[in-house]
Amino acid sequence: MAEVTVHGVSRFFGSHAALQDVSIDFPDGGFYGLLGPSGSGKTTLLRMIAGFDFPDAGAIAIGGEDVAALPVQRRRIGMVFQNYALFPNMSVFDNIAFGLSVRGVARKETRDRVEKAVDLVQLSGLGARRPHQLSGGQRQRVALARAIVTRPQVLLLDEPLSALDKSLRVGMQIELKRIQREVGITTIFVTHDQEEALTMSDRIGILRDGRLEQEGPPAEIYDNPASEFAATFLGDANIFRGTVDGNTIHLADGTCLHCREALPPGTRAACAVRPERIMIRSTAGPVEAAAMNSLPARITKRIFAGNSITYLLNWQGETLKAFAQNTGTTPFDEGAAVTLHWAVESTIPLS
Amino acid sequence: MTAAPPPGAQHSQLRPALPLLLPAYLWLTLAIFLPLSAMVFFSFMTDLPLADRSWAMTLGNYAAFFETDLYGRLLLRSLRLGLEVTLYCVLIGFPCAYVLAKVLKGRSREAIFLLVILPFWSNGLVRIFSWAIFLRGGGVIDSALNAVLPFEVSVDLMYSYPAVIIGLVHSYLPYMVLTCYLTLQAIDDSLIEAARSLGASRLTVLRRLIVPLAMPGLIAGAVLIFVPVVGSFMEPRILGGRSGTFYGTVIEDQFVAVFNWPLGAALSFILLAVVLAVLALAAPVLRRQT
Numbered sequence: 001m002a003e004v005t006v007h008g009v010s011r012f013f014g015s016h017a018a019l020q021d022v023s024i025d026f027p028d029g030g031f032y033g034l035l036g037p038s039g040s041g042k043t044t045l046l047r048m049i050a051g052f053d054f055p056d057a058g059a060i061a062i063g064g065e066d067v068a069a070l071p072v073q074r075r076r077i078g079m080v081f082q083n084y085a086l087f088p089n090m091s092v093f094d095n096i097a098f099g100l101s102v103r104g105v106a107r108k109e110t111r112d113r114v115e116k117a118v119d120l121v122q123l124s125g126l127g128a129r130r131p132h133q134l135s136g137g138q139r140q141r142v143a144l145a146r147a148i149v150t151r152p153q154v155l156l157l158d159e160p161l162s163a164l165d166k167s168l169r170v171g172m173q174i175e176l177k178r179i180q181r182e183v184g185i186t187t188i189f190v191t192h193d194q195e196e197a198l199t200m201s202d203r204i205g206i207l208r209d210g211r212l213e214q215e216g217p218p219a220e221i222y223d224n225p226a227s228e229f230a231a232t233f234l235g236d237a238n239i240f241r242g243t244v245d246g247n248t249i250h251l252a253d254g255t256c257l258h259c260r261e262a263l264p265p266g267t268r269a270a271c272a273v274r275p276e277r278i279m280i281r282s283t284a285g286p287v288e289a290a291a292m293n294s295l296p297a298r299i300t301k302r303i304f305a306g307n308s309i310t311y312l313l314n315w316q317g318e319t320l321k322a323f324a325q326n327t328g329t330t331p332f333d334e335g336a337a338v339t340l341h342w343a344v345e346s347t348i349p350l351s
Numbered sequence: 352m353t354a355a356p357p358p359g360a361q362h363s364q365l366r367p368a369l370p371l372l373l374p375a376y377l378w379l380t381l382a383i384f385l386p387l388s389a390m391v392f393f394s395f396m397t398d399l400p401l402a403d404r405s406w407a408m409t410l411g412n413y414a415a416f417f418e419t420d421l422y423g424r425l426l427l428r429s430l431r432l433g434l435e436v437t438l439y440c441v442l443i444g445f446p447c448a449y450v451l452a453k454v455l456k457g458r459s460r461e462a463i464f465l466l467v468i469l470p471f472w473s474n475g476l477v478r479i480f481s482w483a484i485f486l487r488g489g490g491v492i493d494s495a496l497n498a499v500l501p502f503e504v505s506v507d508l509m510y511s512y513p514a515v516i517i518g519l520v521h522s523y524l525p526y527m528v529l530t531c532y533l534t535l536q537a538i539d540d541s542l543i544e545a546a547r548s549l550g551a552s553r554l555t556v557l558r559r560l561i562v563p564l565a566m567p568g569l570i571a572g573a574v575l576i577f578v579p580v581v582g583s584f585m586e587p588r589i590l591g592g593r594s595g596t597f598y599g600t601v602i603e604d605q606f607v608a609v610f611n612w613p614l615g616a617a618l619s620f621i622l623l624a625v626v627l628a629v630l631a632l633a634a635p636v637l638r639r640q641t
Contacts, residue, residue, distance in 0.1 A: 052544055072547045085545035089563045098559075099549030150549060 002063025002153040002186060003028040004049060009058030011044055011210075018044045019210045021058070026154075031180055031187045033201030033218075035194060035234065041210040042190045043158060049188060050156050051075045063153050078147030078185075079156040083163060084139045086131035092118075092142050093127035099150035117145040120179060137168050144176070148183055155180070157189040161196060173200055194234050198222065206230050228350050231272040238278070238320045239350075241270045247349075253316055257293045259349040270350045277346035278322040280311060280332060281339050293347055295320075295340045299332050313340070394616035412617030422601070422618065426625065429598035433581040436519045437573050443520065444527030444572065449561070451528070452535035453543075467528045475522065479589045482518050483509060486590070510592025518586040523579070527572035534568030535561070578626055582619075598622060 004026040011019040019041040026032045034042040047053045049060060051072035060067055067075055078099075087095050096117055100110045118124055121141035131139060140160060147155060160176070161169045177200055180187050191197050197204050198218045206213040206221070206229075214221055214230045225231035228239055240257055242249040247262040249271055263269050273293075283296065297320060301312040309331055313320040322340065324331075332338060393399075394413070398406045416422045447467065451460060470478060485491045488507030496504055508514045538561065546556045562569075584603040587595035598618070605615030 050548060052547075072544070073550050073552055076550075077548055079545065079548040081541045081545055083539065083541060085539065085541040087542060087546070087560060089560070098546065098551070102546075102549060102551040102555050102559075146545075146549065156548075 004063075004154055004186060004188065005059075005061045006045065006049070007059045007061075009045070009048065009055040009060065011041075011048065011053065012056050017210050019048075019055075022207070022210070022212050023058075024205055024212060024215065026186060026188055027203070028186055029184050030202045031177070031189065031200060033197035033204045034188060034190045034207060035192070035197040035204055036207035036213075037192060037233070039209075040207040042192075042207045044210075045207070046156055046158055046188060046190045049154070050077050050079055076150070076153045077156055078150060078152035078154070080140075080143045080147050080158065080160045082159045084131075084143040084160075086139055086142055086146075088131055090130075091127065092123070092129050092131070092134070095131065095142055096146045096149050099146065103150065113149055114145075117149040120148075120182065121145045121175075136164050137172060140164065140172060141175075144179065148179070148185065153186065155183075155185045155187045157187065159191055160189075162191075162193070169196075176200065198234070204234070206233060208233075223348075225272060225348060226351065228270055228272070231348070231350060236275045236321055237272040238275060239270050239272055241268065243267075244269045249349075255295060257347055258344040259347045260345050261349055263349045263351075272348045272350055273342055273346055275310070275321040276323040277342050278320075279341045280322055280324060281341060282332070283337050283339050292341050292343055294342075297338060297340050299334055299336050299338060302331060302334050304331075313338070315340075390616045391620065393613050394620055396613045399610075399612050412614045413621070415614060416618065416621050422598070422621075425596065425598045425601055426622065429581045429583075429622075430625070430629070432515065432519070432583075432587075432597060433577045435516060436523060436580045437577045439516065439520045440524050440527040440576050441569065441573065444524050445531050445565070445569065448528045448531035448535055448568075452532050453538075453540070464532075468525055470521065470525055475585065476589075478522065479518055479586055482514070482521065482590060486514050486517070509590070510594060512591070512594055514590040515587050515595055515597075518590045519580055519583060522586065523576040526575040527569075530568040530572035530575065531565055532568075534565045538564050574630065577629075581626060582622055 006022060006024045006026075009019055009022050010017065022041070022045065024032075034045060036042045044053065048055055049062070051067065051070060051074075054068070062075060062077075087098065090098065093114060096114045097110050100113060105113070114127075118127065121144055123138060123141050123145065126134070126138065131142065134142065140163075143160070157176075161172055164172060173196060189197075189200065201218055203216065204218050204221055205215045208229055214226045216224075221230065222235055225234065225237070228237075231237040231239070240249065240251055242251040242257070244250075244263040244265055244267050246265060247259045249257045249259060249263075249269060251257065257271060259271050280299075295315055297313040297315040299311050300314045300319070303310040303312070307326055309324045309326055311322045311324065311332065313322060320340070395408050395410065396406050397409045397411065398404050400406050451463060451467070455463060483490075486507075487493075487509035488505060490509070492508070493504075493506045496506055508517070542560060542564075543556055546560050547553075551559070582599045582602070584597070584599035587597045587600050588603070589595075591597075602615050602618050602622070605611045605618065
């Protein structure tokens, strides 16, 4: 296993910068999620770590060794592709054994190692099948077994779950995480699905327009987004804009919102509030404690989702969002005037 | 099959398809089946059924093939020609198709593609005669080489076996490029990337992935080339001269010069049988490859 370091990497396609001065340390044995919208450069970065593409500036090192001069077949990587890219002319066994046979591993050892990999991904007994005879989930497992059987230094996953349907995807997320932990391999995982990134990664890097927007453990990024983009891309957020005065933001209509930290005074700034931190009270209800922010609003839409209810609210012509657990109390009606409350602690100032 | 189709299901599927199938099959019947039947009939006649000639049914035309070893020798020579031309078409056409399908993109691909299919747009006879200008002694190649080289060389390929090969490869190369291009283009680039990520060199990727996956195209191209080349007569006659006697030219002679249609027809059907036998023998080997 090995750590991967990307230092000051840029890549230009013509005049378009696909990546600009990106530096990330991928810790040894960790599961790192690269998250970003399409065109953010996350796949470009993954392909450069793999060796399919080379940076115009900056350096990439795998296990402390600079890999600038190494083409993909000489780097010790395993990769799982979005469409799995199983070889259609080979059986499941031959697909998994491919990486071993091109490296000249002896036949008996190949058989043992393939068998172990097949057991690890729970595909025993399917070795003679052709890829087209497998289900989507099984193909995914073959692709994974093929990528790890060569004992690579780093495992690269390019949106590996996006071709699976929702229920299968959740199961594979857990499986993938289990296998990664068992093998203990440094894994870099590209996704545009924020939920996937949150549930699977030890660390997340959010990319936007070729730049690293924010980086850290999932809970830390979720609870402390540094920018409006990070707040809205990773999870839902209500954004309020106004002028700063200490740790208070004065909104355009004169309302004051208290933030949990101070911002540079006098500047225009924004703060974010997660929808699940907002409590809805009927206007007639009791007045809340001082450590709370509150806003009057009107419910425009109620979306029932079984275990929770999403309310869309209108405040000063802007749409806000709030989640409520389905605890059995009578839900609010559409059109009702309500007051929103949330803790100062939940009001995140954004630069 | 879990359930048998209800009776008449196939029939009801066929009926709406009939208007689409009928013109093609009507044409095939008129243009191929009927003349071919007439040829089969001719091949068993002693002479052409013209006004003042008497004729009878005979097996003599087929027997003639086995009575002298000339026809057998020429047939082997033609089969060898077919194999050689097919081989050269694979060696030249497959790399070209690979570059077209996997390396070039956009406009440059279109331009190169056009160059490949350009021979289809010109008349076959014109192509062959233009080769004659190139190949003959004192021709374009000869003069060009002598203008560059300090010593005198004489390149006179005209009326030789290599000239026939050159002409035939030129005529049939586009088939190989087109069939290989189609199968190569259908190979997902990520398959090649996956193989390389597993440590395979470019040569290994070619040998273990690209060639096996392109095999249907290679086989289709080989059959499209081998079959007509074995029976070819135009290129051997014009470019081969005296060394251009092949099985196909002998058949042509029977129809055009000697006017012995029955023998020509019989030789044609023997060729057809041999070619079918070759393809049938090759089929299991080829099927295992794909």
